[in-house]
Amino acid sequence: MAILVDQDGDGNFDKERDDDTVTLPVITDDTADGIDDVDLTTAGSKAIIDGAVFLDAVNIGAGTGNYNTFLAIQDDNDDDSIEEGFNSNDTNPLDGSNDEIDQSKTETILLGSIPVTFFDADGDGIEEAYYEFRVDLNESNSAPDTQISLDEFELYASSDNSIEDLTTLRSEELIYDMDANGEVSVLLSEANSSGSGNDDYSVLIPVEKFGDADPATTYVYLYVKMGAAGEDWGVQGGFEEWNLQNAAILQGTKFEDTDGDGVRDVGEEGLGGVFIYADLDEDGEFDFIDNNGNGTFDAGTDTALEQWDITNADGTYSMGGFGINDTSYTVQIREIVPDGYLRTTGDFETVLISSQTDSGEIIQVDPIGNKPLQPSIDLVKEVPQIIDGSGLNGLGGADDAGDQVVYLFTVTNDGELDLTDVELTDPNIDADSLVRLDDVIGDNDDILEVGEKWAYTAVHTVTQDELDSNGDDSPDGPDGDIDNTATVVAQSSAGQVSASDNEDAPLLQIPGIEVLKTVSSVEDGDDFGASEQVDSEGDVINYKITISNEGNFALSGVTMADKVEAYATVDATPVEDGGGFNIGDLDQDGLLDVNEVWEYTASYTVTQDDIDSNGFGDGTIDNVATGDTNETQPDTDDASVPVVQVPVLGIDKVVVSVDADGDNVLNAAGDVIEYSVTVSNDGNVTLTGVTVTDPLTGLNLALADDGILAPGESYTFTGLTYAITQDDLDSNGSVEVGNLATGTIDNTATADSDQTGPVSDDEAVPLALTPAILIEKLVKSVNNEDGTLDEDGKIDTAGDTITYTITVTNDGNVTLTDVDVSDVFEGTDFDTSGLVYVESENADGELEVGETWTWEFTVEATQDLIDANCYPGGDEQITNTASVTAMFGAEQVSAGPSTVHTGIVCDPVLGIDKVVVSVDADGDNVLNAAGDVIEYSVTVSN
Incomplete structure (x- = not known):
């Protein structure tokens, strides 16, 4: 509690306690009772204790007869020389806690x-x-030097005027306590008094201490204790009177003069919250000290210099403390007219405070009327343009997300009060797009005065959701436009006003889809050709199909169908994201949003019909995907994969066996070769009209099942045989049907079909040619010269003959030609050219296989021959050697020599024998004419 003391009464403070604003001597305990003292015994002295002023009453000009005692106390002559009590309406007997008051x-x-x-x-x-x-x-x-101490000074406020005991009093609201922040005694003296009936001291309590207490219903209790500062300052048998200058209370009513006639009519209610004040200096303003410097009176903070009150809810108000003087005077009661009202009862009300007014009397002030002004605001909203929309000024409709709807707002004050805090809101406009334009009517300030018209503009960027829903933004459901309501709110002195207006911006939904289909891969498609084509039954074509929203709003009911060559339906499978949505459904709402691309896959397994028909005639397998939605017409796209037709007819001729029942070698006529012929479809197209011929074996057939051979299918002809002929051997395999080369039996089989050219396969089985010839020379007989058989088989005389046989045999397996036999008789070539041979089979001049030719001829032994072999050195035998050669084509074969020996009987006996050789050999063999010749021979024989 700050204390400032002007102890010597010179107008300057000279002591203090707990006041940080000055540096002065601190008050002391002058009375030695342990409590600091404030000495106000000097004329003109004063002290400020916690805002209350204690001062010598002489300084404020006390008079006589203007005071009303409300508290008189006197010590009850107990031992403590202290008097205390509080003002009360108690009657005798008094409450024991307040029995030192003078009840009267x-x-x-x-x-x-x-x-x-x-x-x-x-x-x-x-x-x-x-x-x-x-x-x-x-x-x-x-x-006249009465002195006493004031030791306690407490003020209480209560709505109860019947409090009689101290305990109850101290439970009421404490307004002021001199000792609240530390005990202090104020030392008082009557030395400066001007006489009996005049007050000695005044205590001034700041009006604001009582806050907003109603002066007409609030009772004030003052409790004091005096004479406790020590022996020299105690009660000396006298009494003290606490007085008030007579004062009146002003009370009135503020009403809402709804009809503005200046008279409070029945039904016109009181107006609460209005600031009423007594304009004591009649300057038309409420005077106060603006302690916080905000320019506005703040109760509890600022210091009022004139009485004031704020009307209650029923419009009533009270102000007190208006002194009753010797002379009557008037007071002007004014109001601070609340915003939104017009005063109807004059600028102020005049109140007469008569000198005859009783203290505490309540004087009624004439009612103060205010007519409420009616605020009003109007809003008009328009759409002058849709940027990037369709049609003139875009007003044909917003057709893309990002189009901007331009709004024009006109706000008009069509009421009676100026409006402040004008706030235009539109939940649908873009953030920060609202711009206030120059006023249509107005001064471009922040107050929407009566009659002013403000303009604003803003834009709304169309969202995809709005297009998707077709303007589903109102209880009416999708209505093809953006429903948008703007609201303007403003404040007036009569409260808030608002207005709304809506303007629809058309939407233009444009449905559209695009289906794209591509071949993503071809599985096992390169058997017969390059990649990315089909060439076999069972090849799989994998497709990627997409459907995109090419319109401007989300589409529902998306379907995708896929068909191959207009006959085979293929499942189009959505590519999912793992959550059951198409991977292209980015927001997983089941709608094909603008710019979304949904993906599908499809697979088609190629059939043989696809290959055989060459893609049904156009060389490609055509696949058409059809996408559709609830809001669009279907869209299609196709993808084609080339069909590679490779008709390939294969034939394979195989030698199953050669001379299976013999030596497995083709070396004799009649040896059998067994063949099989397999015809196969080695291409990718079904072959029809398949035929197989094999001239060597006599095969000339069409396949079963009407000559149809499917890809990969084969058919084998078995049991096909060919027995070789001697001609085959003799020709060295050059005369057989379909011969290709010599030395083999060539067999060619040929297959053909409607889709291919002929194909052939041949087999060559080598011939085992063994051209061979045998010669055998034998002495068939030795005959005497008389032709008789020489039994001993020896030559014993010249003239004996030796009959030889030469047998030549074809011991090979091919026919031989140009057979030439040579004979050497005793070292001398024997001319065999004239010899005749006998063929064992046919006289064709060819030595067939197994055939023998036989030569037989006779040779007469000559004496020379005998002599030559019988002379010393001879071998006593005639030696004859035969050899043979023959030709097989260019190859010569030979045999021999085959040698035989004929023994000679060497018996040297000389004999002579003359013999008529002939008689008239040239005639009639008769000597019957001269000249007939007889020919003799003389044989000298050994």
Whole structure:
């Protein structure tokens, strides 16, 4: 609790306690009772204790007869020389806690009956408002220097005027306590008194201490204790009277004059919350000290210099403390007209405070009327343009997300009050797009005065959701436009006003889809050709199909169908994201949103019909995907994969066996070769009209099943045989049907079909040619010269003959030609050219296989031959050697020599024998004419 003391009364503070604003000597315990003392015994002295002013009453000009005692106390002559008590309406017997009061002079008081005085306590030149309490000291034993201490000073406020005991009092609202922040005693003296009936001291309590207490219903209780500062300052048998200057209370009503006639009519209600004040200086303004500097009076913070009140909810108000003087005077009661109202009862109400007014009397002020002004605001919303929309100024409709709807707002004050805090809101406009334009009517300030018209513009960027829903933004459901309501709110002195207007912006939905189909891969498609083509039954074509939203709003009911060559339906399978949605459904809403691309896959397994038909005639397998939605027409796209037709007819001729029943070698006529012929479809097209011929074996057939051979299918002809002929051998395999080369049996089989050219396969089985010839020379017989058989088989005389046989045999397996036999008789070639041979089979001049040719001829042994072999050195035998050669084509074969020996009987006996050789050999063999010749021979024989 800050204390400032002007102890010597010179107008300057010279002592203090707990006041950080000055540096002064601190008050002390002058009375030695352990409590600091404030000495106000000097004329003109004063002290400020926690905002309350204690001062010598002489300084404020006390008069006589203007005071009303409300509390008189006197010691009850107990031992403590202290008197205490509080004002009460108690009657005898008094409550024991308050029995030192003089009941005849003590009463409760209304707050409004306490006079308000204005005093410059701190010397700043401003007189502030205080409630004034005065005390008249009457200690008779020391007159005129009566002195006493004021030790406790407490003020309470209550709505109860019947409090009689101290305990109850102290449960009420404490307004002021001199000792609240530390005990202090104020030392008082009557030395400066001007006489009996005059107050000695005043205590001024700041009006704001009572806050907003109603002066007409709030009772004030003052509790004091005096004479406790020590022996010299105690009660000396006298009494003290606490007085109030007479004051009146003003009370009135503020009403809402709805019809503006200046008279409060039945039904016109009171108006609460209005600031009413007493314009004491009649300057038309409420005077106060703006302690916080905000330019507005703030109760509890600022210091009021004139009485004031704020009307209750029923419009009533009260102000007290209006002093009753010797002379009557008037007070102007004014209001601070609340915003939105017009005063209808004049600028102020004048109140007469008569000198005859009783203290505490309530004086009624004429009602103050205010007519409420009616605020109103109007809003018009228009759409002058849709940027990038369709049609003139885009007003044909927004057709793309990102189009901007331009709004024009016109706000008009069509009421009676200026409007502030104008706020235009539109939940659908783009953030920060609202721009206030120059006023259509107005001064471009922040107050929408009556009759002004403001303009705003804003844009709304169309969203995809709005297009998708076709304007599903109202209870009406999708209606093809953006429903948009703007609201303007403003404040007026009569409260808030608002207006709304809506303007629809058309939407233009444009449905559209695009289906794209591509071949993603061909599985096992390169058997017969390059990749990315089909060439076999069972090849799999994998497709990627996409459907995209090419329109401007989300599409529902997306379907995808796929068909191959207009006959085979293929499942189009969505590519899912793992959550059951198409991987292209980015927001997983089941709708094909604008710019979304949904993906599908499809696979088609190629059939043989596809290959055989060459893609049904156009060389490709054509696949058409059809996408559709609830909102669009179907869209299609196709993808084609080339069909590679490779008709390949294969034939394979195989030698199953050769001379299976013999030596497995073709070396004899009649040897059998067994063949099989397999015809196969080695291409990828079904072959029809398949035929197989094999001239060597006599095969000339069509396949079973109408000559149809499917890809990969084969058919084998078995049991096909060919027995070789001697001609085959003789020709060295050059004369057989379909011969290709010599030395083999060539066999060619040929297959053909409607889709291919002929194909052939041959087999060559080598011939085992063994051209061979045998010669055998034998002595068939030795005959005597008389032709008789020489039994011993020897030559014993010249003229004996030797009959030889030469047998030539074809011991090979091929026919031989140009057979040439040579004979050497005793070292000399024997001319065999004239010899005749006998063929064993046919006389064709060819030595067939197994055929023998036989030569037989006779040779006469000559004496020379005998002699030559019988002379010394001879071998006594005739030696004859035969050899043979023959030809097989260019190859010569030979045999021999085959040698035989014929023995000679060497018996040297000379004999002579003359023999008529002939008679008339040239005639008639008769000597019957001259000249006939007889031919002789003389044989000398050995």
